[in-house]
Amino acid sequence: MESDPPYSPPVSLELENLKAIKVLGEGAMGTVFLVYDTATDPTGRSPFALKVVQRSKHDADRRARLEIAVLEKLSPANPEFQHPFLPRLLGHLHTAEFLAWAVPYCPGSDLHVLRYHQIDRVFSPVVIRFYVAEVLCALEHLHSLGIVYRDLKPENILIQQSGHAMLTDFDLSRNLKKKNSSESSTDEKKDRYWLFRNTFIRCIPAVPDCRIERTFVKSKSARVSPVNRRKLSFSNEERSNSFVGTEEYVSPEVLRGHGHEFAVDWWSLGILCYEMLYGTTPFKAENRKETFRKILTKEPDFMGERNTLTDFIGRLLKKDPKKRLGYHGGASEIKEHPFFEGVNWELLTEVNRPPFIPPRDEDDLTEKATAEELDIKEYFARLKATTSLPPPSPQFRGNVSFTEF
Numbered sequence: 001m002e003s004d005p006p007y008s009p010p011v012s013l014e015l016e017n018l019k020a021i022k023v024l025g026e027g028a029m030g031t032v033f034l035v036y037d038t039a040t041d042p043t044g045r046s047p048f049a050l051k052v053v054q055r056s057k058h059d060a061d062r063r064a065r066l067e068i069a070v071l072e073k074l075s076p077a078n079p080e081f082q083h084p085f086l087p088r089l090l091g092h093l094h095t096a097e098f099l100a101w102a103v104p105y106c107p108g109s110d111l112h113v114l115r116y117h118q119i120d121r122v123f124s125p126v127v128i129r130f131y132v133a134e135v136l137c138a139l140e141h142l143h144s145l146g147i148v149y150r151d152l153k154p155e156n157i158l159i160q161q162s163g164h165a166m167l168t169d170f171d172l173s174r175n176l177k178k179k180n181s182s183e184s185s186t187d188e189k190k191d192r193y194w195l196f197r198n199t200f201i202r203c204i205p206a207v208p209d210c211r212i213e214r215t216f217v218k219s220k221s222a223r224v225s226p227v228n229r230r231k232l233s234f235s236n237e238e239r240s241n242s243f244v245g246t247e248e249y250v251s252p253e254v255l256r257g258h259g260h261e262f263a264v265d266w267w268s269l270g271i272l273c274y275e276m277l278y279g280t281t282p283f284k285a286e287n288r289k290e291t292f293r294k295i296l297t298k299e300p301d302f303m304g305e306r307n308t309l310t311d312f313i314g315r316l317l318k319k320d321p322k323k324r325l326g327y328h329g330g331a332s333e334i335k336e337h338p339f340f341e342g343v344n345w346e347l348l349t350e351v352n353r354p355p356f357i358p359p360r361d362e363d364d365l366t367e368k369a370t371a372e373e374l375d376i377k378e379y380f381a382r383l384k385a386t387t388s389l390p391p392p393s394p395q396f397r398g399n400v401s402f403t404e405f
């Protein structure tokens with residue numbers, strides 16, 4: 001059996017010691033690099049992902065601090081409590097110009113890229129069940145900590161070296177008060193299970209590049225204004241009234257500005273399943289205004305035969321959050337849906353064989369580490385000097401100012 005890697009608490013990183021091998025992705029807030037620390041790993045055999053945020057960028061400093069705070073919460077002192085589908089904070093650094101933090105590298109790209117490499121750009125129901133079950137467990141854990149995720153989309157579901165999923169990007173997450181005790185009793189059971197199990201999927205630091213090309217532009221998450229924001233007061237952070245998310249994934253209650261809670265994540269889980277099944281989101285329209293209108297008024301279309309998966313999606317895409325699957329019973333209610341029949345929740349990481357396992361090619365990565373190093377400071381300086389940006393790819397799901405609302 002593989003032995004556990006030694007646990008190390010988040011460390012303070014020095015920008016000067018970090019060498020970037022390549023850019024892994026760009027989001028609305030930051031740039032994610034594959035880096036290694038020349039002080040502790042001179043040959044670059046154990047690279048990790050470093051998200052770097054320029055503090056001068058609008059709202060970036062605050063969002064970065066929020067994300068670091070969430071990652072700290074997700075990185076328990078006892079490694080046996082580390083959730084297998086959520087990242088661990090490896091280290092961070094603060095300079096006058098940048099905030100940056102390190103998490104394990106996921107070499108299998110993300111579900112958005114992976115879908116584009118499928119025939120017809122859709123996943124089979126078996127594959128959907130695999131990934132959605134893991135995402136559901138990750139959301140369940142976040143909710144148990146009082147964290148509502150608010151940014152579920154394929155681009156934020158990364159594939160670990162093991163082939164298992166990992167949720168990323170927590171800058172839109174918020175702390176809410178836990179709704180009821182039934183969720184926490186499930187969580188206690190779950191924690192006991194994680195502790196007992198003792199064999200977790202870990203992000204293996206020394207991992208190769210994935211052969212799937214990253215030619216996609218990530219749909220940017222945005223803070224936007226509600227269609228109709230009403231002044232509502234909720235005490236104890238029971239509901240959040242801020243309006244966030246990626247336009248095709250935004251829930252009706254967020255659009256209405258009615259305040260929202262954990263059920264927004266169940267709505268976006270429905271959109272995610274739909275997109276994995278049909279290759280498009282259910283309310284996508286010519287423009288943002290029309291997309292929002294459809295989210296508020298239109299029922300999703302289900303092509304072909306109805307089955308347990310379409311039933312599952314339909315129950316998650318209830319416009320009224322109180323009627324939505326998971327509203328009352330949380331993740332445990334969702335797990336009981338017939339779509340998950342036969343899933344062994346306690347042994348997800350061991351029993352199910354991942355549909356896609358990224359190839360290992362450590363030598364290739366080491367070669368890259370010596371041949372193509374980037375200096376992070378220089379990278380941003382060059383970026384600043386470049387006035388014209390390349391046009392977005394056809395997959396771009398626009399970064400939005402939502403000024404029309």
Ligand SMILES: Nc1ncnc2c1ncn2[C@@H]1O[C@H](COP(=O)(O)OP(=O)(O)OP(=O)(O)O)[C@@H](O)[C@H]1O
Nearest residue numbers: 024025027028029030032049104105106169220221
């Ligand atoms: N740990 C990782 N391993 C590999 N690639 C990663 C990792 N973390 C992030 N990436 C890549 O970088 C991209 C951007 O990361 P992230 O979502 O954290 O940025 P962001 O600026 O917060 O994005 P958003 O626009 O959603 O706010 C991801 O879609 C993914 O492709």
